[in-house]
Amino acid sequence: MISLDELPLRDDLRGLTPYGAPQAPLPVALNVNENTHPVPDEVASDVLDEIAVALRDINRYPDREFTALREGFAAYLGHGLTAGQIWAGNGSNEVLQHILQAFAGPGRTVFGFAPTYSMYPLLTQGTGAHWIAGSRDDDYEISADDAAAQVAAADPDVVLLCTPNNPTGTPLSLEVIEAVYEAARGIVVVDEAYHEFAPRDSASALTLLEGRPRLAISRTMSKAFAFAGARVGYLAADPTFIDALRLVRLPYHLSALTQAAAVAALRNASTMLAMVDEIVEQRDRISATLEALGYAPHESWSNFVLFGGVDDPQFTWQALYDRGVLVRDVGIPGHLRVTAGTETETTAFLEALASIGSPS
Known part of the structure; x- marks a missing residue:
């Protein structure tokens, strides 16, 4: 099989990598801002x-x-x-x-x-x-x-x-x-x-x-x-x-x-959007608990929370992964991002994060 460099690719596309967030069969996937609630x-x-x-x-x-x-x-x-x-x-x-x-x-x-x-x-x-x-x-x-x-x-x-x-x-x-x-x-x-x-x-x-x-x-x-x-x-x-x-x-x-x-x-639409209030509740719960754990959550009007105060994002990401929770490293130093999921998923994330230990 030939390499990509051997094809007559556009010069401005050479060296680029395709977009893609990690997809892994973990119990709690909170990395791509999906609505994790099933359709009613x-x-x-x-x-x-x-x-x-x-x-x-x-x-x-x-x-x-x-x-x-x-x-x-x-x-x-x-x-x-x-x-x-x-x-x-x-x-x-x-x-x-x-x-x-x-x-x-x-x-x-x-x-x-x-x-x-x-x-x-x-x-x-x-x-x-x-x-x-x-x-x-x-x-x-x-x-x-x-x-x-x-x-x-x-x-x-x-x-x-x-x-x-x-x-x-x-x-x-x-x-x-x-x-x-x-x-x-x-x-x-x-x-x-x-x-x-x-x-x-x-x-x-x-x-x-x-x-x-x-x-x-x-x-x-x-x-x-x-x-x-x-x-x-x-x-x-x-x-x-x-x-x-x-x-x-x-x-x-x-x-x-x-x-x-x-x-x-x-x-x-009214039925589909009924879950929004629950997601917002879990988002705010995440922010409050992150703060209590010593992290620095940013204000969010979305279905996710970006939080700072992460000394080693790759270590924390991997530690959460090993505990069955998938979050996102968005490339901002000292930060990770987590989607607000169901109450059960939110609890799993917060408990997994707490088990890693608070940031120093």
């Missing part, structure tokens, strides 16, 4: 019924415009949105890829405030664009003035804003988003993958869409909807923005079965 039985039955209907026409191509699904997303998001303002893909990563294919690409730049979602640089690289990493304060927050100044200096073609931010859980105010939009000449994308875990009274960037044709708000069904395996992401933007994405999407990119499953899940 009544919703699963409804999803299966919808898929069974779709199977009758599986010999035909699916609705290329995924009309019913876009209508469902518009109704779920509210804010007066229409189906013409909605786009969807196989996970929010594909939605973001569509944006970069349309508005970034070779000779263009993409900007984000680091540390942030690790797929942003990879998606940027994959579309031939250049990634520019901005900076955050020590507590991972960003002021409106600082954000605007950094964006103006970088002058990127696309800005990616993750709020609540992954991997830190840090929220981003609407004032920051407005300032970035005014400072940017290109596209501004607000990634709200974890918005459902934020406080109920926190405003979504969806409130900023009107009159801002270069703004897009991305969401996912992987987290709050416990639909990670279904791979469904979506966004809201100006209808003309949506037209731009049609230029780069593959034909019939959302299968009929994916569309059917997502439509059924949206129909059961």
Whole structure:
């Protein structure tokens, strides 16, 4: 078998490694921010019924415009949105890829405030664009003035804003988003993958869409909807923005079965989202217990907690692994990240961590 170096690979891809969090058959997997709660039985039955209907026409191509699904997303998001303002893909990563294919690409730049979602640089690289990493304060927050100044200096073609931010859980105010939009000449994308875990009274960037044709708000069904395996992401933007994405999407990119499953899940949104309160409760329990154990958890509006005060992250990660608990080393010195799981999973993590001993 030949090596990768022997293939005529693009020069800008040489030396890179593919994205991938560790997957291991451990009893407690809390490393990739999944919703670890299973889909409720009544919703699963409804999803299966919808898929069974779709199977009758599986010999035909699916609705290329995924009309019913876009209508469902518009109704779920509210804010007066229409189906013409909605786009969807196989996970929010594909939605973001569509944006970069349309508005970034070779000779263009993409900007984000680091540390942030690790797929942003990879998606940027994959579309031939250049990634520019901005900076955050020590507590991972960003002021409106600082954000605007950094964006103006970088002058990127696309800005990616993750709020609540992954991997830190840090929220981003609407004032920051407005300032970035005014400072940017290109596209501004607000990634709200974890918005459902934020406080109920926190405003979504969806409130900023009107009159801002270069703004897009991305969401996912992987987290709050416990639909990670279904791979469904979506966004809201100006209808003309949506037209731009049609230029780069593959034909019939959302299968009929994916569309059917997502439509059924949206129909059961209230049931699917009922588990969010429990996840938030466990997230806050994790933060409180981590602090009591001598670690330094960061404020989180997401379904995970980033915590510092870890003297040797690799040792602690391995010690938790040996105890059947999988967490994530996100590469921030002195830190680890853990997903808020079920009460049982949270207890297993906290007990395993306590058994290792408190940081010195």
